Amino acid sequence: MSVVVKRPVRRRPTFHPLTVAGLDRLTEEAVAITFAVPPPLRELFAFRPGQHVTVRLGDDVRRSYSICSPPGDGRTLRIGVKEVPGGAFSGHAVRALKAGDTIDVLPPLGNFTTDFDPGRARSYGAVVAGSGITPVLSLVAHGLAVEPASTFTVVYGNRHARTVMFAEELADLKDRYPARLQVVHVLSREPGEAPLLSGRIDADRMRRLLDTLLPPVDEWFLCGPYGMVTDVRAVLAERGAQRVHQELFFADDAPPPAPARPTTAQAGAEATVLLDGRATTVTVAPGERVLDAALRVRPELPFACKGGVCSTCRAKVTEGSVSMARNYALEPDEVAAGYVLTCQSTADTDRLVVDFDA
Ligand code: FES
Structure with a gap:
């Protein structure tokens, strides 16, 4: 069920096709990819040093890579990609990608940065x-x-x-x-x-x-x-x-997620998902991740790593509560303000409102 909610809407991160302007081999197993950012997208793709972007290959493969270039005039954005065994995107990037190809890219995200200030000596x-x-x-x-x-x-x-x-x-x-x-x-x-x-x-x-x-x-x-x-x-x-x-960059060697807390949502939770000003309701099964349930009814929801690392799936819980299995992306003040990684969240209450526009 979907209803339209009237209120200001944050621009949801969506993929944009960017052209590969250059490819530099860094080592036998790593390349740097330079994307050309066209003028209409330069504001959207402006970044802070230390941030990352998510790339998409086909419909299913999504990976996050850090930007290696410093913020400049916004005309280009360069990422470093190291091939991992069996890596669907990294293998393609290191062995097949060439200048002139187009890749779908989400605008930059991430908190791994600081506010540099010319008056500071640090x-x-x-x-x-x-x-x-x-x-x-x-x-x-x-x-x-x-x-x-x-x-x-x-x-x-x-x-x-x-x-x-x-x-x-x-x-x-x-x-x-x-x-x-x-x-x-x-x-x-x-x-x-x-x-x-x-x-x-x-x-x-x-x-x-x-x-x-x-x-x-x-x-x-x-x-x-x-x-x-x-x-x-x-x-x-x-x-x-x-x-x-x-x-x-990857959490494969992290300990397994904590077991879910005892929850009142034994029969599943009714979750209202707000995205692009539209509210959609879905049942989140006991132990199911909120993102997985929400993707059944809103397949356009943003996500990338599904491992608690990239923060692409971030949303604000405005009613009810959830438990996160892992959080390697959100700062304590974001968590205190109600933001969660929906890929890591299970419902603790019978009713949830999860706002991806907040
Ligand atoms: S999709 Fe990366 S943290 Fe949830």
């Missing part, structure tokens, strides 16, 4: 692994350009030197800002410059890096697999770090 630090460098490259390039008195230290973990993504771009930035950018490479499968720089970035190595090599840092950015990010975050908490941003 020591930024980043700990990243593999393709986790992608959003940090944008943050470093933009941050150092906007804040002339700030510095950036990047700890960058990879298996081998040959798998280092954006090596040239990092070298160019180092040439441009020799005194303000420090990049520390840590290699897990070949000897690094010193024993401390050989091996995986775990809690012990992070403690030793902090004790011996890294400067005091005011604001941290962590991006990589779940295990690395949680280890480093715990060490930074031990050391009293106040400002720590994190971004996961």
